[in-house]
Amino acid sequence: MKNSFIFVGLLLLLVPLVTAQLRFGFYNSTCPRAEQIVRKVIQQRFKNDPTITAAFLRMHFHDCFVRGCDGSVLIDPTSTTPSEKDAVPNQTVRGFNIVDEIKKKLETACPGIVSCADIVTLATRDSVALARGPVYAVPTGRLDGLISDPNLVDVPGPTFSVSEALQSFTEKGLTLMDMVILLGAHTVGHAHCDFFRDRLSNFQGTGQPDPTMDPALVKTLFKVCGTQSLPFKKDPTAFLDQTTPFIVDNQYYNDIRSGKGIMQIDQELALDPSSESFVSGFANDTLGFQRSFADAMVKMGSIQVLTGNDPAGQIRKNCRVFNPPTQR
Ligand code: HEM
Ligand SMILES: *[C@@H]1O[C@H](CO)[C@@H](O)[C@H](O)[C@H]1NC(C)=O
Ligand SMILES: *[C@@H]1O[C@H](CO)[C@@H](O)[C@H](O)[C@H]1NC(C)=O
Ligand SMILES: CC(=O)N[C@H]1CO[C@H](CO)[C@@H](O)[C@@H]1O
DSSP states (O other): OOOHHHHOOOHHHHHHHHOOOOBTTTTTTTTTHHHHHHHHHHHHHHHOTHHHHHHHHHHHHHHHHTTSSGGGGGOOOOOSSSOOGGGGGGGGGGOOHHHHHHHHHHHSTTTTTTTHHHHHHHHHHHHHHTTTTOOOOBBBBBOOEEOGGGGGGGOTTOOOHHHHHHHHTTTOOOOOOHHHHHHGGGGEEEEEEEGGGGGTTOOSSSSSSTTTTHHHHHHHHHHHHSSSSOSSSSSOOOEESOTTTOOOSSSHHHHHHTTOOHHHHHHHHHEEEEEEEEEEEEHHHHHHHHHHHHOOOOOOOOTTTTOTOTTTOOOOTTTBOOOOOOOO
8 A cells, every 4th residue: 555655656756757748839828928039039140140040950950969959069168077069060060149149038038947958949940930941830848958078979970971871860760851851951051161172172082073073063162172282271161052052942952963962961862872762852842841841850859858857957047057056
C-alpha cells in the first residue's frame, strides 16, 4: 500500500517532465506580446541589413545540431571556460547582438519568461518570412541549456559527401529529404572562400578546378578568392545562391543543377544519386519548396529540446551567460 503511494507520487512528479512539450503560442498567457516583440526588432534590423536572414538560419542550425536547440550557441567563452563559439565552424556564426537586443526588450516586458533558444527560433522564422520565404507558425517553450562545450561541436563540414552529411542528420532524427530541404537554406547568405577555394584551381591535388563546377563560375570565383598558395589578405566571401542571394526561394536547387553549387556539399547534393531526385523535385516546385522548408524548419527546431521543469534547463537572463547557480 505504502509502496504504491510512493509509486503514484513518483509518477506525478515525472508526468510534467515527460509530457511537457513545445506548444504553439506557449507564451500566450505568460508573455502575450513575446512573438510581437521579436518580430518588431527583426523587421527593424532587416530593413538595414537583409543578410540577417542568413545569419539566423545558420545560427539556428548550429544551435539545434549541438546538444539540441537550447541556446548553447549563444554562450560567450570566459577566461576560464571555453564555449561553442571557440569551435572553428562557429567562428563565422553571426547575429548575436540582435539576440541581445530582443532579450533586453523581453526581459523588460516579462522578466525571466522567454528563453534564448525560443528567441533564436522566432527570429529565424520572422527573418525567413521577410526574405519572401514561407510564413509559418513555430511551437515554443524551449528551455536554455546549461552546457556549451566547443568539443561537442560536430556539425558537418563543407567537403562532406552526401552520405557523410546524412549520417549527422539521421543522428538528429532527420531524413535525407529533410537534409535536402534544409540545405536549401543556402538560398541566402555567403561563404568565405576558405570553405571552397580548393575547388577553384587545385581540386584534390589535380592542378585543375573541380570539374563539376560550371567553368564560368570557376572564373568568377577565382577572381574573388585567389588561389590557395596566394590567398588574398582577408578571406573574401561569395553568395551561396549567385542568382537570388537575398530571397528564400527554390533557386538554390536550380543553381546546383547547373553546376553552380558554391561549396562541395552543395554541388554533391545535385549529383549524388540518393539526393538528385529530391533536388530536381524542389527545383521544379516553388510552392512545394516553401511548404516543405517550413515543415523542416519546425522539425529542426524540435531537436532534443529541453521543456517544462527539466532541471537541465533554465530561462537565461542574459543569452551570453548561464544564470548564477543560486537561481534557476
Ligand atoms: C551538410 C550540412 C551543411 C554544411 C556542410 C554547411 C556548411 C556551411 C558553411 C561552411 C558555410 C559558410 C560559412 C561562412 O563562410 O561564413 C555555410 C553558410 C550558411 N549555412 Fe550552411 N551548412 C550546412 C547546412 C545548413 C543548414 C541545415 C542550414 C539552415 C537550415 C544552413 C544555413 C546556412 C546559411 C544561411 C549560411 C550563410 C551564412 C551567412 O551568410 O552568414 N546550413 N554553411
Ligand atoms: C495561443 O493562442 C493561439 C491563437 O489563439 C492558439 O492557437 C494556441 O493554441 C494558444 N496556445 C496556448 C498554449 O494556449
Ligand atoms: C517539372 O515538372 C514538369 C511537369 O510536372 C515536368 O514536365 C518537367 O520535366 C519537370 N522538370 C524538372 C526539371 O524536373
Ligand atoms: C561571432 C563570434 O562570436 N565569433 C567568435 C568565434 O570564436 C572566436 C574565438 O573565441 C571569437 O573571437 C569570435 O568572436
